[in-house]
Amino acid sequence: MTKKEGIVADALLNEPSAVITRTITAYGQYISSSTATITRFCRKLGISGYSELKISIAKSLSSDSSEVDSIAENLTLNDKSSSSEIVSSVIANAQSAITKLHRLSNVKKLEQASDTILLARNVMLCGIGTSALVARDMHRKLLRLGIMSHFEEDLDVQKVQLAFFDSRDVLIVFSYSGMKAELKSIVKLAKNNNVKIIAVTKLNENPISQSADIHIPVVPLEALAREGATVSRLQMLIVVDILFQLLINHRSGVFEKLMESNVNRNT
Helix, strand or coil: CCHHHHHHHHHHHHHHHHHHCCHHHHHHHHCCCCHHHHHEEEHHHHCCCCHHHHHHHHHHCCCCCHHHHHHHCCCCCCCCHHHHHHHHHHHHHHHHHHHHHHHCCCHHHHHHHHHHHHHHCCCCEEEECCHHHHHHHHHHHHHHHHCCEEEEEHHHHHHHHCCCCCCCEEEEECCCCCCCCHHHHHHHHHCCCCCEEEEEHHHHHHHHHCCEEEEEEEECCCCCCCCCCCHHHHHHHHHHHHHHHHHHHHHHHHHHCCCCCCCHCCE
């Protein structure tokens, strides 16, 4: 390294946490260095840029990734963001969301939800837009477990099916906001028929979560453009995977059948 790059290296070794919440300009001023020197330093380490450096430092400092949370909250994207900043921001937000979801998770509620699904005669999954992708994923997982699952993109068709549901059945609703009018009408119909309702929505109270018998919250964190629903989709898919594993664990003989079906598909 050059003498100037050595100053950056020494600063990071002496006070690594100082880099986490500062922009490259602010950090350069803090250690009496230039942004150009810091950029060259990153490249010499084989790192794409300053954003990746911040995430790498955060990972090495914290076993619970709390520093990654800080980065996710401080990294913002705009139409001038570089490719490396976009990559770093997306990954940082995903890591932060997963960490926060882990802290938020209530094992008893998740077990209660899996038990409710196991005891149900029929399970209906519903969601709109990105949430519909999550609902479809769980629908296919339930079918693999031999559970009578129903999913339709057309909510009017689901309303017809719900008309024949009762207290022996379960409706699982995926909605990050918990505010979609179409889903609220589905939930209202289910409630009128005494259908058990499991809602996966953001943590804050909303009409759908208030109507649910079991509410499984996800972290209200959408640091990226909301149109992509990147973080909310990821969190809800993780909830689906958790429920899937709990169902496998509680349903005798299912694991062996799943393994057998995987073998048959690969031959």
